[in-house]
Amino acid sequence: AQKVxxxxxxxxxxxxxxxxLDCVYETRDTTYYLFWYKQPPSGELVFLIRRNSFDEQNxxxxxxxxxxxxxxxxxxxxxxxxxxxxxxxxxxxxxRGSSGDKLTFGxxxxxxxxx
Amino acid sequence: DxxxxxxxxxxxxxxxxxxxxxxxxxxxxxxxxxxxxDPGQGLRLIYYSQIVNDFQKGDIAEGYSVxxxxxxxxxxxxxxxxxxxxAFYLCASSIDGADTGELFFGxxxxxxxx
Numbered sequence: 001a002q003k004v005x006x007x008x009x010x011x012x013x014x015x016x017x018x019x020x021l022d023c024v025y026e027t028r029d030t031t032y033y034l035f036w037y038k039q040p041p042s043g044e045l046v047f048l049i050r051r052n053s054f055d056e057q058n059x060x061x062x063x064x065x066x067x068x069x070x071x072x073x074x075x076x077x078x079x080x081x082x083x084x085x086x087x088x089x090x091x092x093x094x095x096r097g098s099s100g101d102k103l104t105f106g107x108x109x110x111x112x113x114x115x
Numbered sequence: 116d117x118x119x120x121x122x123x124x125x126x127x128x129x130x131x132x133x134x135x136x137x138x139x140x141x142x143x144x145x146x147x148x149x150x151x152x153d154p155g156q157g158l159r160l161i162y163y164s165q166i167v168n169d170f171q172k173g174d175i176a177e178g179y180s181v182x183x184x185x186x187x188x189x190x191x192x193x194x195x196x197x198x199x200x201x202a203f204y205l206c207a208s209s210i211d212g213a214d215t216g217e218l219f220f221g222x223x224x225x226x227x228x229x
Contacts, residue, residue: 004157043223044119045158045205050217091157103218105157 002027004094004106012112013082021077021109023092029053033095034068034075035103040088051075082113117142121206121221128193128200128228136191136224138206145210147189148218151175152203161204164189193226201228 003026013019025034036048049059051068059066063080079086089108096102119140128134140147146165150158160173164183178197183189189208193200203225207218 009155037218043203043205044220045207045218046220047217093157103158103160105159107155107157 002029002032002094002096002104004092004104006090006092006106006109008109009107010110010112012114014114015084016081017113018078018080019082019111019113021079021090021092021111023075023077023106025073025075025092025094027094027096029096031096035093035095036066036075036077037091037093038088039091039108045091048077079111082111084113084115087111087113119206119208119219119221121204121224123224124222126224126226128226130228131195133192133194134226136193136204136206136226138189138191138221140187140189140206140208140219142208142219143186144208144219145186146208147183148207148209149173149179149181149189149191150205150207152205152223158205161191200226202226 005024008022032053034051037045038048039045049066056068065078067076089110091108092106093103122137126134148163149161151161152158159175161175161179162170162173162181164170167183167186170181170183178194180192203223205223206221209218
């Protein structure tokens with residue numbers, strides 16, 4: 001069975017602080033995909049990143065960075081110099097394939113960035 | 116603009132009534148999905164369709180039904196058999212067969228049973 005754990009239910013930071021959202025996963029598959037999605041107050045989820053299990057390179061995109069460590073089954077997400085617009089619920093997901101019918105979502109982390 | 120449109124945004128229903136949630140996409144995507152989101156829980160898959168006139172049950176299909184008569188439309192009916200229908204429903208689509216892993220979501224429909 002696949003499982004995604006986002007132990008941080010809510011995080012509150014002050015603008016310009018760095019914040020890391022944790023994601024720990026469980027799977028017996030050797031090939032799998034990991035995702036992060038952002039859900040702003042408007043409701044729709046927005047895709048942020050996908051990683052496959054063979055690519056452990058960390059990735060940086062502007063203020064966002066992701067740290068994938070197979071040894072600890074973690075795929076953590078860091079926002080540098082947070083902004084109020086980063087306030088949202090962030091979901092980590094694990095997939096056997098990369099299509100939506102094979103995804104297991106975590107319970108989400110609600111991030112509040114205060115001005 | 117291309118995207119996914121869900122309607123209505125808010126819906127109230129009396130117990131025992133069926134309701135249908137609309138989902139339309141103009142992205143020319145083959146695959147479409149319905150997810151349910153409850154407070155403090157991740158998204159759970161209700162139904163999905165990878166091609167017109169075909170759909171598959173997801174993890175929590177009981178009490179729901181769907182149809183896929185057109186590529187751009189994937190309506191979800193919440194039937195009276197669904198024991199706990201109050202939730203936030205999200206429709207999504209993706210390019211079937213493309214290895215992008217990116218789902219495109221609508222803004223959701225919030226259903227409340229009175």
